[in-house]
Amino acid sequence: MIDKKIIEACIKNDRRAQEKLYEWCYVKLMPMCARYHKNDEDARNVLNIGFVKICKNIDKVGEAPFEAWVRRIIKNTIIDEFRKTKNYTQLVDVKDTDRELEVKATNVENSVWSKLETDLLMGMLKRLPDVSRKVFNLFVIDGYSHKEIGSMLDMSDGTSKWHLSNARKLLREMVIKLQKAEDERVWMNG
Numbered sequence: 001m002i003d004k005k006i007i008e009a010c011i012k013n014d015r016r017a018q019e020k021l022y023e024w025c026y027v028k029l030m031p032m033c034a035r036y037h038k039n040d041e042d043a044r045n046v047l048n049i050g051f052v053k054i055c056k057n058i059d060k061v062g063e064a065p066f067e068a069w070v071r072r073i074i075k076n077t078i079i080d081e082f083r084k085t086k087n088y089t090q091l092v093d094v095k096d097t098d099r100e101l102e103v104k105a106t107n108v109e110n111s112v113w114s115k116l117e118t119d120l121l122m123g124m125l126k127r128l129p130d131v132s133r134k135v136f137n138l139f140v141i142d143g144y145s146h147k148e149i150g151s152m153l154d155m156s157d158g159t160s161k162w163h164l165s166n167a168r169k170l171l172r173e174m175v176i177k178l179q180k181a182e183d184e185r186v187w188m189n190g
Contacts, residue, residue: 002066011059018055025051028067029074035137036078038126050077075142079152082134124174128167135160136167 002024009017026047033043033050053073061069125133134153138144139160144152146160153160 007058007061007066010055021054022051025054025070029070032071032074033078034122035125035141036082036134038130038133046078046081047074049081050074053077078134083154120178124171127174128170132163132167132170135163136171139164 002021006017006020006024010021029050030043030047033047034040037043037046050070050073054070057073125136128136131153135149138149138152139146146157146164149155149160150157
């Protein structure tokens with residue numbers, strides 16, 4: 001938890017307090033930014049943009065829990081930056097029906113996911129197409145509905161569902177390849 005004295009000093013534009021706040025934000029918020037970007041440079045860029053917003057509006061935090069407030073600012077910054085780039089115009093060849101998407105979504109083998117290490121999963125997420133990764137993060141990790149995601153990312157609910165299905169399909173393929181590689185390694189060394 002960040003000390004209230006640091007927040008008060010940041011309101012007065014104290015540079016040392018802002019540096020301490022940045023260090024705290026980096027530790028707390030960089031993992032969130034990294035989930036949405038393929039490389040650390042882009043994740044740090046979004047964190048820095050969000051941090052400037054935090055500093056400019058720190059006097060407005062009021063009685064809200066500070067950590068929740070800064071997380072919301074960072075999440076909104078991630079979404080704003082995505083909207084600016086509008087790089088989600090990837091081709092969608094097959095239009096699945098809502099029912100097909102629901103069936104595909106339930107086929108994820110949760111037992112395999114629970115065995116993966118965090119670093120490995122983060123590496124897999126970074127290999128997903130940008131929009132599919134963002135939709136996956138917003139839906140699976142952050143708990144937004146497809147309607148909310150569609151509104152945030154300026155796309156239809158169906159497009160959001162497709163990107164979630166695509167992310168799950170690609171992750172499933174990565175897990176299968178990983179399992180095959182592990183089986184081969186065990187067989188070769190066995």
